[in-house]
Amino acid sequence: MTRPPRARRHTKRRLTVPICLFAIYACAALYYSTLEPDLLRLGATVLCGVLCAASLCIRQPLRRLAALSGLCVCFAIWFCTDRPSNNREWAGEYAVLADAIQDGRLVHVRNIRDFTYKTETDYTAHYYNADFDLDHLATIDLITSYWAGDSIAHVFLSFGFDDGRHLAVSIETRRQKKFAYSTIAGFFHHYELTYVTADERDLIGVRTDIRKERVYLYRLELSAQTREAVFKNYLSEIHMLTTQPRWYNTLMDNCTTEILARANARTRYRLDWRVLLSGYTASLAYDLGLLNTHYDFATLHRLSRIKRPANAIPDANYSNEIRESLPLALENK
Template identity: 50%
Template structure:
């Protein structure tokens, strides 16, 4: 369909594939926030999810950290990039910016130019968003701790939730170049640090971690190549995605070194 005949905004209600059937709803209550329908899928195979969602409340004063997740599913230049927030009570909550596809739709970068896919912020348990990539798809997943204070981590968390809330009311189309996982992450970063600039490493998303290191937001005590090796999540073939998943993957990173 020619672009001028395509809709200007994506549908609010669609025949969404199971993973995107629900969007997370945000309820603000002063320094607390309640999130409805946090995704927590398990996967028999990559194409056989076991759907589950839950509700949870978070004290904004307990946001402690932000981790960068870079998952290579093809060559070194191609990766999916998202972030995860850590809280002082030991919980983690991941948020991934993706294409909200309908049944029968397959993702393609070219299709992402043509207003084919809605944009969605998937708010999910790490056992879902990271676990499916490490244990089911067997992608090469790197997990980095960003060098941010708890105060800044809270600001980033609030920004993300505000964006989730906005998209629920005002849907947008995904765009392969201008409204994708990495450009939205950079948009959030620039809201707090306007000096951040676009880079070819943002478009070649597999190098987003290198760009983040260049900006001084990752551990500078060791060379980036060493940090990247140490940040690789190694999962045994018989590993279980259990309640200790988040702590386990953080303990096991870089055990091959």
């Protein structure tokens, strides 16, 4: 028995939506991919669009379904075999990967970034190595940096030691020199994920004094055992990325989800809406009892903003200066 014309038209319409959705995602994934040369990347994008358009012209439903299935299989094979790499021509601030090796209670951290900035793009590059004793890990601070509205912020941690040193670690997109930053690109295989390991004068200072972002610093209320576990988890990932690169993903592997992963947070916390809208990460931490509860959150948020003079430049005393007016310092006076 042949299918009546109306049923065939209905089946055809049902396949149109999946094909269009696949075309949008596949073409975007190819366009934002790291395929080289650029002519190959652009050619693959155009070819994918043409093939998807051609499949829409197939009138017989089963043949149209077969065409869609074939396109999906080909795309899946490419996508799953498209591997991240540490060997690209990176933007200057991402050119050198940090490494961390634990030797008993002592941790050796190599290539700690300590740039001196004139402007965001005009800087003097400098790296140094340092040793940290796990027995002297004293604090972990949560930093949130806003450059536009209140919903989206960059979130990272800074590990403090009782000798006054701080090691800031920011989970970011490792951008190639030839690509400008793109929020959309972060949803595809475009950026590798990197743990920028730096001096606070660099990592926080460029945000407070150079970019003039709104930056907040909160002290995390954690036990010594938990602090050490989080720090060691970070160190392990920093070392692993030197030999096993990973893709960054705006939804699944971003600055906030990685912090929760390194802290071994429960799955339900990773699914909280404030993980995607990272500007509210501090609010989530407060609700989890990880921040100073002597204040309501609105007050804590207001007091935790780092205040800097108009023409300030990060110097050797930067870490102490930014904490002078924060809640913990006020309580200790």
